Amino acid sequence: MQTETVHITPYRTYAWVLIALLSFTFLTITVTWIDLSAITVFVALTIASVKAYIVLTYFMHLKFESSLFRVFVIMVLAIYVLVIAFTLSDYLFR
Amino acid sequence: MTEEKTHHPEPSYLVDTGKYKGLMAWLTSTDHKRIGMMYMYAMMVFFVVGVLLGELMRLELFRPGQQFYGPQTYNGLFTIHGIIMIFTVVIPGLAAVFGNFSMPIMIGAKDVAFPRLNLFSFYLYILGAAIALSSQFMGNGPPDTGWTFYAPYSIQTHTNVVAAVFGAFVLGFSSILTGLNFIVTMHRMRAPGMTFFKMPLFPWSLYATAWIQVLATPIVGITLLMIVAERWLRIGFFDPSLGGDPVLYQHLFWIYSHPAVYIMILPAMGVITEIIPTFAQRKVFGYKAIAISSLAIALVGYFVWAHHMYTSGMSPTARWIFSLLTFLVAVPSAIKVFNWVTTMYKGSIDVKPPFLFALGFIFLFMIGGMTGLSLGALATNIHVHDTAYVVAHFHYIVFGGVGFAFFAAIHYWYPKMYGRMYNFKRANWSFAFLFAGFNLLYFPQFIIGIMGMPRRYFDYLPQFTFGMQLSFFGGILLLIGIVLMLTNLFSKKGAKAPDNPWGGKTYEWTIPSPPPVENFEVMPEMGENEQPYDYK
Structure with missing residues (x-):
């Protein structure tokens, strides 16, 4: 480690x-x-x-942590954006 | 087989060495092995209760018309059967029991990263289960919504939905904390030299599972709280009469509850990936493909939730997007199956009970998976949505898949857990009853589902009688199998187990059976040329 x-x-x-x-x-x-x-x-x-x-x-402390933590946060945000986008594929096209 | 050690200087984790003795020593222990065992005992009790509730439903469905109890009781039964089986058995399932018991050992650690948080997760699990079960005995009667708590009915029913929903909410916290603990453990506590791509594949599957637990579970937590807020404060989230949208509930519920299927099945796949190379004495085929497919299942599985909602009034655009994604998630699942089969090819196969259960898993999971494709296709889904076909499909995945993998895992790690063997002949018989009973119980449901038998119906037309009666007899065989298995494992002590009864290569087979409190007398290190499945 x-x-x-x-x-x-x-x-x-x-x-x-x-x-x-x-x-x-x-x-x-x-x-x-x-x-x-x-x-x-x-x-x-x-x-x-x-x-x-x-x-x-x-x-x-994200500013002071290793880039791995930043990658995790970006990954979570990307998933969040995708969830919203896929949900809107229902609401915007009904 | 490797040579058996007869003397181990360190006391095993089963011996009370701390401040307390007996039950208190277990209830206050932060040892990952003891916590895993406590989950297992609790889960077995819930599982047996869930099975008996299922048998009660089959009894009522033996003939058309009312036999023993009325429709409201039937609605309550399938609801609590679902709540118990989903939230207290298969979601924590293999991760909580075998993830806790085996994963830290397999990666060469003394414990999980946060042992106290681990014990706290167990108590949250017990608390959540107690709250959910209390819904049966308090307020205006057992909830009758089904385990999905679909709005607007769950807002309008007078039954005790709030307790059940709140119980599920608390259980969700237990799941999140376990996931968090496992992620940190695998990042921080692997043995020196064990890179991520040298980690055994059961921990890999737990890693993918843990991310789903952390990222998806909060969504159902919030959704369930929204139901409570709507019931108590009349805020219009989901009920159209209050200005809400019931389809929004379904989106939010399935954004968690579909990934939850992968929370259940990924550790099951991980266990099978351990068992197949051990009993084929062959290096696992496609190590990296299996590891990455776990992550791919976790990622793609996150975005297939709305395939539960094709008939709910979603836009056609959303329907084809989710159908496409559903077909995509079949690819990494199939990669695993191909790799398991290829690992067995030209292997020195030793058909012991864990291997039999693993084969049973592959067979049943394939049927569950292939019928899932017909449900994922828009055109066929319309015909079989909410029929007994769906009941058969998800039982093939959840029981045939997760259940059989659980049985495989317990037969695999039992010698390590207890330091004792079990009777192989009885274990084989229990497998035969379970496998035959399972198929007799659920396969007819595919047929009567295609014929048009709706799910969650208390009564049915005469043409479904034969199928229902086959299912009833299948249920009896299944019950005999469960009794045989549990009595074989827990009624009397078997012969002393060697440290490595199966000739396994992962770290848990290098330490004593049962393991000492801190797992390793000498902390392991992985050499540069070492691999986790180094069979010749």
Whole structure:
């Protein structure tokens, strides 16, 4: 088995991540007051995706782990996209 | 056969060496072998209960019309039969029992990566099973939805659906945690020198299974919670009267429950891949093809779910896409079958009970697989959807496949588990009864299914009587086979087992029978030129 270096994230980084997540949460609530009609869901999901990216990168240490973990996450996302696409092959063509 | 050691300095895992003795020592043990055995005992109890419930259904169906109980009882029986057999027996099945017992040894590890999490998974399994079974005795009577809990009926019925659904939800967590544990174990704890492509093929099948457990199970968890939310909070996810879409439920349910079939069958295939080379004394044919086909089945099997829904009102586009994908998943399954058969070719075959059960598996799995193709084709599916043909098909896969592989596995690893042998003659007889009984029970269901007998019906037209009665007698033979097998294995102690009774080459056959607590006295290393199935 390979030996690994352990990365210790400074508190300051976590503090910035916390501030970023709170800001995006505030933004999520704020945009609900604005009528974005057709793109409402798109905007909400985009903000949620950015938040998920930050959590994965810093809180879940993906930024500091070996590329194997990144491959796993990409694989999971690819499966997720395919599941949605195949489900839509029903809903969009009924 | 290899030489038998008579003295082993380390105490076996069956000897209580810790703080507690007796039952408490087992219930608090984090030893992967003991946890595997506890799963096995629990599963056997559930299996026998499930079989008896099945026999009760066959008894009622012996003649047309009502014989012993009414239609509501029948609906409750097939529901709990399905819940027990699917969620507490075949889904955890071989992975929980033999994955726990054998996999860490086969990869040269002392235990799984997270032993305490492993024990926690077992307790979640027991808790989930208890909650699911409590649905029979609480509230407004046993659920009558079938194990699939199809909406909108599962939203509307007054029976105790919530408990059963919540039980399945908890069982799902057990499955996810076991999968996670196995993935980490196989990534981190393989013996030095054992690369992924030198790992035995049973662990390979568990690796593919574990990914499905981790990625697919959360979807059914959420879906089941959505049913609870809809029943209690009246949120309209699935019920059209609340603005929901019942087909969405079917999508979400089968996105998990079809991959779940591969959670069941992949470890079964893995066990067969261990048994065939051992009893043919021949290097497994197409090692890499078998390993990769496990991953291919896991991946493609993830995207075939809607073949359960051809008649549910899906778009024609979705129907042909899912039909195509269904045919694709048959390819890696067939690769395995060809490899097993080719491994046996010119081998020195030793027909011992585990090998007989493995042959039984291949035969029954092939019938199950080939009839699956006729169900996967859009045109033929319309005719046999929701008929007894489907009942026969999935029993050939789930019982003929997973069940027989389980029996093969227990006869294979029994000497390692208990340090004792069993009576081969009785084991052969039990195989004969099980095999004959199984075919007599389920093959007529193909015929009456094609003739038009619907599944889940309490009553039937007179032309189906002969087929139903054949099935009843098949059920009796099957029951005799099960009793013979269990009494042979568990009623009395056999002769002391050697460390390697079958001449196997994987690591579990290099250690004492039964294994010591930490498996290896000297941790194994795999040489550069060593292979997992190094038969001459």
